[in-house]
Amino acid sequence: MTDPRRRIPRTDxxxxxxxxxxxxxxxxxxxxxxxxxEAQHRARAGEIAPEDVADAADAALSGRPCAxxxxxxxxxxxxxxxxxxxxxxxxxxxxxxxxxxxxxxxxVEFDLxxxxxxxxxxxxxxxxxxxxxxxxxxxVVNNNAAALVLCAMALAPGKEIxxxxxxxxxxxxxxxxxxxxxSTGARLREVGxxxxxxxxxxxxxxxPDTGFVLKVHPSNFLVTGFTSAASVAELAAxxxxxxxxxxxxxxxxxxxxxxxxxxxxxxxDGAALVTxxxxxxxxxxxxxxxxxxPSLVQRVRRHPAARAMRVDKLTLAALEATLRxxxxxxxxxxxxxxxxLAARAxxxxxxxxxxxxxxxxxxxxxxxxGGGAPGVELPSAxxxxxxxxxxxxxxGNPAVVGRVERGRCLLDLRTLDAENxxxxxxxxxxxxxxxxxxxxxxxxDTAGARAGEDVPPCTS
Ligand SMILES: *Cc1c(COP(=O)(O)O)cnc(C)c1O
Numbered sequence: 244m245t246d247p248r249r250r251i252p253r254t255d256x257x258x259x260x261x262x263x264x265x266x267x268x269x270x271x272x273x274x275x276x277x278x279x280x281e282a283q284h285r286a287r288a289g290e291i292a293p294e295d296v297a298d299a300a301d302a303a304l305s306g307r308p309c310a311x312x313x314x315x316x317x318x319x320x321x322x323x324x325x326x327x328x329x330x331x332x333x334x335x336x337x338x339x340x341x342x343x344x345x346x347x348x349x350x351v352e353f354d355l356x357x358x359x360x361x362x363x364x365x366x367x368x369x370x371x372x373x374x375x376x377x378x379x380x381x382x383v384v385n386n387n388a389a390a391l392v393l394c395a396m397a398l399a400p401g402k403e404i405x406x407x408x409x410x411x412x413x414x415x416x417x418x419x420x421x422x423x424x425x426s427t428g429a430r431l432r433e434v435g436x437x438x439x440x441x442x443x444x445x446x447x448x449x450x451p452d453t454g455f456v457l458k459v460h461p462s463n464f465l466v467t468g469f470t471s472a473a474s475v476a477e478l479a480a481x482x483x484x485x486x487x488x489x490x491x492x493x494x495x496x497x498x499x500x501x502x503x504x505x506x507x508x509x510x511x512d513g514a515a516l517v518t519x520x521x522x523x524x525x526x527x528x529x530x531x532x533x534x535x536x537p538s539l540v541q542r543v544r545r546h547p548a549a550r551a552m553r554v555d556k557l558t559l560a561a562l563e564a565t566l567r568x569x570x571x572x573x574x575x576x577x578x579x580x581x582x583x584l585a586a587r588a589x590x591x592x593x594x595x596x597x598x599x600x601x602x603x604x605x606x607x608x609x610x611x612x613g614g615g616a617p618g619v620e621l622p623s624a625x626x627x628x629x630x631x632x633x634x635x636x637x638x639g640n641p642a643v644v645g646r647v648e649r650g651r652c653l654l655d656l657r658t659l660d661a662e663n664x665x666x667x668x669x670x671x672x673x674x675x676x677x678x679x680x681x682x683x684x685x686x687x688d689t690a691g692a693r694a695g696e697d698v699p700p701c702t703s
Contacts, residue, residue: 250293251286254279260297266304270311278303318663318670320636320645322609322623322655324576325491327415329644331522331529337568338527338561345560364559370566371532374494377510378517380540382533383562384552387488390518390531391420392427394486397546398539399429399454405483407440407473408433409466410459415613420459420488429454438466442473446481455484455515460504462490465618479513484539487514491615492525492532499577500524500616506534515539521562524615526571528561530554576658577611577621584624584656587664591656592626594668600675603627607648609657623657628671635674643670 257263257279258272267275282299285291291299319329334342345351354361362368364383371381384390395404404424411433413419421431432453434444445456456478478485493505503524506517516539521530531552533543543549554562565571570578588604595602609623610616628645633652636643645654654667 251283252293252296254283257282257297257300260301262301263297263304266301270304270307274307274311275300275304316641318641318643318667319658320625320643320654320656320667322607322621322625322646322653322657323612324573324609324621324658325523325612325615326658327613331520332526332571332573334528334561335526335565335568335571338564338571341560341564341568342557345556349556349560351556351559364554364556364563367559367563367566370563371534374566375506375510375534377507378534380535380537382540382544382549383521383554383559384531384533384549385554385558386522386529387490387492387518387520387531388414388418388420388423389552390533391488392423393543393546393549393552394455394516394518394533395424395427395429396548397543398484398486399427401428402454403430403432403448403452404454404457405432405434405445405448406457406459407435407444409435409437409440409470409472410457410461412459412461412463414463424457438469439471440473441471442477442481445473445478449481449483453483455486456481457486457488458514459488460490460615461617462615463613463617475509475512475514479515484515484536485513486516486518488518490520491523491611492519492521492527493615494525497524497577499621500611500619502619503616506532510535516543521558521565524573524577524611525565526573527565528558530558530562572660575660576609579657581622581624583661587656587661588624588626591654591664591668595626595628595671598672598675600671601629602671605651605653607653607655609655621657623655625653625655626667626671627651627653629678631678632671632674635677636670638677639670639673641666641670643667 258276263275278300281303282296285299286293286296317329319326325331352361352363367383368381372378384393411421425431432448434440434448458475458478475485475487487509489504489506489509491503493503495507496505497503506519509517514535516533516535519532521527521532533540592602592604605625605627607623607625609621611619630647630650630652633645633647636645645652659667
């Protein structure tokens with residue numbers, strides 16, 4: 244009798260199995276190797292046949308997440324264009340390519356022509372300068388909160404930051420801009436009231452202790468009725484630096500969002516510095532932009548804490564590509580034509596109804612989101628499903644996140660690239676089983692629909 248151990252395939256030959264080679268590319272060789280070793284143990288113990296070692300390793304790995312990262316891609320069908328819980332702006336294809344290109348070694352801080360050290364992220368800074376000629380200089384940090392902290396540290400150490408009581412904004416997850424600023428040691432000098440603050444209120448508070456005047460865009464709430472606020476131009480006449488936190492990162496005015504502040508206008512009106520996020524309406528990676536007067540940007544850039552807020556090469560690559568490349572997805576979603584959205588909704592609902600799914604095309608109201616433009620409704624179109632689909636779609640693969648409204652699960656198409664319509668239809672058909680099992684209703688006719696060939700390609 245031959246010793247069965249003899250026949251256990253060697254680790255290297257099992258690892259050469261194409262399925263395992265492929266798995267090693269995403270999961271890493273160590274993880275795949277440990278699955279192989281485990282399968283070899285099982286073969287030695289007689290639990291599986293020696294020729295099944297590769298199969299067993301593959302099966303063990305298939306139970307794992309399909310990538311080395313546990314973050315899963317989500318299709319955003321919420322109709323909220325900038326959704327903080329879903330990672331805010333999805334990167335453009337150009338930005339994704341740039342990130343891929345910069346992922347290895349790259350010349351982020353190196354001059355390939357001379358072999359000497361170069362200015363870090365020069366390409367992104369030049370792209371910003373080109374996008375906002377009004378800005379004399381630019382600096383990039385990790386996010387807008389960091390930009391504000393750095394401005395406070397560099398321009399108001401031991402001094403006062405004068406700001407309106409109507410602009411004491413909580414940005415989310417319990418973080419508040421006044422507390423953020425106070426954490427730097429700067430003192431906050433609140434002026435005016437919740438609903439009304441005049442330029443005189445600021446003027447009376449300004450003195451030798453003033454570091455700067457801060458204007459914060461109330462980006463996630465609206466105060467209506469008996470209200471007034473001082474404009475950037477009025478504040479700029481006060482002879483102290485005015486820092487404007489515009490929030491969303493519009494670099495120039497956008498016709499669809501007339502009330503949303505933008506960097507160019509704020510600087511033209513006399514702001515010394517503008518701060519903004521990179522991953523809201525700008526549509527790029529998480530980043531904080533500081534734009535404005537060269538001498539002040541230089542003070543911000545050279546502050547010791549700037550090093551702690553430095554962005555990595557991936558952010559710089561994605562930011563530059565967002566600025567230089569084609570319209571990013573956030574802007575495409577904002578500008579999408581509602582009649583085209585409606586046509587997509589009709590096609591998708593039709594394809595689903597043909598398979599027995601209770602799906603209807605409905606009109607809907609999308610929103611810009613916590614990233615800006617509170618109160619602005621973007622006319623949109625959605626596929627309306629029974630409410631139970633919300634849970635099933637969210638836990639599907641890929642995860643599709645819709646929104647529940649008046650007892651229906653709406654899949655809003657404004658925030659979905661048309662390229663994904665087919666995938667969403669397939670996800671709904673996949674969810675039918677789960678929904679039906681939960682509701683105890685007869686199964687819809689999904690036979691053959693999984694392949695989804697009957698869904699017409701989208702033209703928009
Ligand atoms: C979103 C926002 C912030 C915070 O920006 P992050 O990039 O998330 O740090 C600060 N101020 C305003 C007005 C905002 O809208």
